[in-house]
Amino acid sequence: MATPMDQDIPELNEFLCFEIYASNLSFGRVYKPVLDPLGLTYPQFLVLYLLWRKDARSVGEIAGALGLETSTLTPLIKRLEQAGFVTRKRDPSDERRVKVSLAPRGEVARTHLDEIRDCVGRATGLTLEEAQELQTSLRKLRTHLADS
Amino acid sequence: MATPMDQDIPELNEFLCFEIYASNLSFGRVYKPVLDPLGLTYPQFLVLYLLWRKDARSVGEIAGALGLETSTLTPLIKRLEQAGFVTRKRDPSDERRVKVSLAPRGEVARTHLDEIRDCVGRATGLTLEEAQELQTSLRKLRTHLADS
């Protein structure tokens, strides 16, 4: 506990936004050693995950699902392509779209999904019930933040 | 609800880590229009906040409080200095340390703190009770993740 000069200003960790900020960084540090051997970053893993669920999506579709801008995803997906995880090609039915599809290496990475989930799940130290309660609150929070 | 090709793989938003990742991005989007007029980014705001509570901290002390690496903070703090929010000078009692202190513009920014808190607090759409419950869970989660 620090010795604050101003008792009227609370600790930083009494801010919800900071707890989320710091939790996100902590999660990243847990994922890193798990994903590094596969040659993936966490956002790249999220993109692949979407493709494992449904292949051949457009950049905009992926951006919508992740809540990111396409300007963030374009270079990220190009790195995934460069590394052999996905392929990119224009949609013949609408040449404005770029369809992103799984390449062989992307399919292989999928076989590590369970192991990744187990590893990260254990690191949380939460019961399934606690985790789901947290998710429910966060989803509600996220909806409000997005609508505000 | 999408039409998954693989029912054995859950939706992305059933992952706690993704909810936190997405919530963090959403918070950032709420803060941006509030902090932009002040000429601050969210991480820069966090650094100033620490200094409002206790002035004249070393880079390492700030890094520890935020859970960041000093390699992240050095350029960030230099930008704060460049913009006139803080000053940096070597600690005479230990020349390895750099003491970061509030400059006039940093003091002025403090007068907007209440307004920032109100604005962001309202955007969460949570009661004080819900917010505190969430914080408690997140703090517990963060502890586990850091120890794992």
Add this chain to the structure above:
DNA sequence: ACTATTTATATCGCACACGATACAATCGCA
């Protein structure tokens, strides 16, 4: 006192993440 280690910060390269902007393909409407 002198070296070896540790500590505090800085530098560099890479990967997000965003807003602003550009551009080509498509669509809508006269």
Add this chain to the structure above:
DNA sequence: TGCGATTGTATCGTGTGCGATATAAATAGT
């Protein structure tokens, strides 16, 4: 049919974040 508006991506510049490495100051051990 044709032309203006919209849509889908890409590009650019700025600001985090990290690990690896460098460097200078302080400390420890002989």
